[in-house]
Amino acid sequence: MGRLLPLFGFLALFALLGFGIWWNQYHETNEIPSPLIGKHAPEFTLPLLDNAQKSISEQSLRGEPYLLNVFASWCVACEEEHPVLTQYAPQLGVKLIGYNYKDQPDDAKRWLARFGNPYALTIADLPGSVAIDFGVYAAPESFLVDASGVIRYKRIGPFTAQIIEQELKPMIAKLSSSATP
Amino acid sequence: MKPYLTLLLLALVLCCSSAQAIDPLPFKDRAEELRFQLLTKQLRCPLCQNESLADSQAGVAKDLRQKVFAMMQAGQSDEQIKTFLTDRYSNFVLYDPPLKGGTLLLWFGPLAALITGGFALLLIVRRRARQAVVVSTTTASEEDW
Numbered sequence: 001m002g003r004l005l006p007l008f009g010f011l012a013l014f015a016l017l018g019f020g021i022w023w024n025q026y027h028e029t030n031e032i033p034s035p036l037i038g039k040h041a042p043e044f045t046l047p048l049l050d051n052a053q054k055s056i057s058e059q060s061l062r063g064e065p066y067l068l069n070v071f072a073s074w075c076v077a078c079e080e081e082h083p084v085l086t087q088y089a090p091q092l093g094v095k096l097i098g099y100n101y102k103d104q105p106d107d108a109k110r111w112l113a114r115f116g117n118p119y120a121l122t123i124a125d126l127p128g129s130v131a132i133d134f135g136v137y138a139a140p141e142s143f144l145v146d147a148s149g150v151i152r153y154k155r156i157g158p159f160t161a162q163i164i165e166q167e168l169k170p171m172i173a174k175l176s177s178s179a180t181p
Numbered sequence: 182m183k184p185y186l187t188l189l190l191l192a193l194v195l196c197c198s199s200a201q202a203i204d205p206l207p208f209k210d211r212a213e214e215l216r217f218q219l220l221t222k223q224l225r226c227p228l229c230q231n232e233s234l235a236d237s238q239a240g241v242a243k244d245l246r247q248k249v250f251a252m253m254q255a256g257q258s259d260e261q262i263k264t265f266l267t268d269r270y271s272n273f274v275l276y277d278p279p280l281k282g283g284t285l286l287l288w289f290g291p292l293a294a295l296i297t298g299g300f301a302l303l304l305i306v307r308r309r310a311r312q313a314v315v316v317s318t319t320t321a322s323e324e325d326w
Contacts, residue, residue: 032227032270032271032273033271033273034271035267035268035269035270035271036269102240127244128240128241128244129244129248131241131244132241132244132245132248132269133269134269135227135269135270135271136241137227137228137241137270138228138241
């Protein structure tokens with residue numbers, strides 16, 4: 001027994017290493033869990049991207065669920081995500097709202113003209129101050145907000161077809177089932 | 182020669198300390214600047230997680246520094262500022278996470294490992310010492326023979 005002890009020690013360390021490798025494969029260690037999930041979306045009033053005179057508030061969005069997609073023309077991963085969002089937007093069953101983050105309006109408009117505009121409407125946060133309230137730290141990020149204005153799900157990084165099917169769609173399905181009790 | 186050297190060193194130190202301030206903020210005095218620097222050093226940049234808010238050049242870090250500064254101007258305490266940030270970015274922004282259920286392992290894990298290791302070492306040393314005594318008495322008796 002005593003002679004086997006070092007072997008057990010080694011096996012324990014080996015198991016720990018294996019667990020670490022396995023864990024990192026399935027978990028993005030850079031992702032910050034949002035403390036906002038289950039809480040009310042922060043209050044904001046932001047101008048529309050294509051009409052700076054008109055602004056949209058958090059309250060005016062209540063009543064139906066929406067997916068808020070944080071994007072910017074300077075964001076490379078957004079370019080990757082954009083075709084996926086454009087493809088899935090009509091079949092998601094929730095309103096897709098663009099959140100233009102720290103971007104020059106002209107750059108953003110040109111970007112949308114070039115890659116297509118899947119958003120029902122786009123709000124612009126040039127200074128990025130409201131984004132702090134949302135806990136945004138990079139683009140793309142997306143928030144699923146339910147009809148009463150509560151954040152139900154957050155995605156950090158680009159959506160892929162797989163993530164939409166496996167994570168987003170079930171979350172949206174849960175929204176509609178809890179909305180009609 | 183010596184005064185020149187001192188001057189040179191002083192110049193070096195001064196130029197380095199001014200290089201630390203990434204974006205110039207209108208501090209009202211040195212104490213406020215020190216408080217700001219101390220606070221932002223304890224906060225972690227959410228984007229580049231191996232850098233503090235004080236050091237990071239990331240856009241969000243710059244925005245957060247400005248937010249921290251604005252909150253300081255508004256008379257908020259360090260605790261209030263930290264709470265504001267953890268409400269939005271979770272405990273990840275703190276280099277010193279608070280002591281609670283989920284962080285017990287983080288806080289006491291190393292201590293537990295140290296104690297376990299210490300006990301193991303103690304056991305091994307004791308056993309060896311006992312064996313050594315047995316060996317030495319047997320060799321001693323052999324020599325007597």
